[in-house]
Amino acid sequence: MTDQLAIREIADDDIAETIALWNAAGVARPWNDPARDIAFARRDDHSTVLVGVEDGRIVASAMVGEDGHRGWVYYVAIALERQRSGFGHIMMQAAEDWLIKRGVWKVQLLVRADNAKAARFYEQLGYRDTQSVCLQKILEV
Ligand SMILES: CC(C)(COP(=O)(O)OP(=O)(O)OC[C@H]1O[C@@H](n2cnc3c(N)ncnc32)[C@H](O)[C@@H]1OP(=O)(O)O)[C@@H](O)C(=O)NCCC(=O)NCCS
Numbered sequence: 001m002t003d004q005l006a007i008r009e010i011a012d013d014d015i016a017e018t019i020a021l022w023n024a025a026g027v028a029r030p031w032n033d034p035a036r037d038i039a040f041a042r043r044d045d046h047s048t049v050l051v052g053v054e055d056g057r058i059v060a061s062a063m064v065g066e067d068g069h070r071g072w073v074y075y076v077a078i079a080l081e082r083q084r085s086g087f088g089h090i091m092m093q094a095a096e097d098w099l100i101k102r103g104v105w106k107v108q109l110l111v112r113a114d115n116a117k118a119a120r121f122y123e124q125l126g127y128r129d130t131q132s133v134c135l136q137k138i139l140e141v
Helices: 012-025 034-041 087-101 116-124
Strands: 006-009 047-054 057-066 071-078 107-109
Touching (some): 012 034, 012 047, 012 057, 012 071, 034 047, 034 057, 047 087, 071 087, 087 107
Parallel strands (some): 071 107
16 A cells, blocks of 8 residues: 555645645635645745655645644645545655654644545544634734
8 A cells, every 4th residue: 555655745846736636636725825835835844745646646645734832734635536545544644754753742633614524534543623613814924
C-alpha cells in the first residue's frame, strides 16, 4: 500500500495539479483562494502542503502546520477513484509525523457539519469531537 504512494512537500510545478485535486475532491471553497492558501502555507517552516504521488500523478494531499500552540491539518483530499485505498490514512500519518518531528503534541482539524463521511474517517483514526464551536472573522491585511 505505502509502496504505491510517494509523499513529499509540494513543489512549484505541483500547484495546478494539487488545486485540480482539491476541486475534484470537494475541499476547495469559492471563498478561499487555493493558490493563496498554498503560497501562505509555504511561506516559512511552520507549515507545508504534503502531496502523495502515484505513477507520477498527485492523488493525495494534506496541508499541515503548527501555530505555536497546536498542530492543524487542512485540505486532506484523495482522488475520487483512489478513495478507500488507505491513502487518506497514509496522508494523515505523514501529517502527524511532520508535527511529531517538531514536538507538537496535539493536532486538530475542522470538519464541515455536513461531511459525515470525513467525520467517520477521522474518528476511525482516533480523532474526537471537542464539542467546540469554530468562530471566524476576516481580517483586512
Ligand atoms: C475523507 C477522505 C480523505 C478519506 O480518505 P480515504 O483514502 O478514502 O480513506 P482511507 O482509505 O484511508 O480510509 C481509512 C478508513 O477510514 C474510514 N473511512 C474512509 N472513508 C469512509 C467513508 N466514506 N465512510 C465511512 N468510513 C470511511 C474507514 O474505516 C476506512 O477504512 P476501510 O476502508 O478499511 O473501511 C477521502 O474520502 C476524501 O478525500 N474525501 C473528500 C474530501 C474530504 O471530505 N476531505 C476531508 C475534509 S475535512
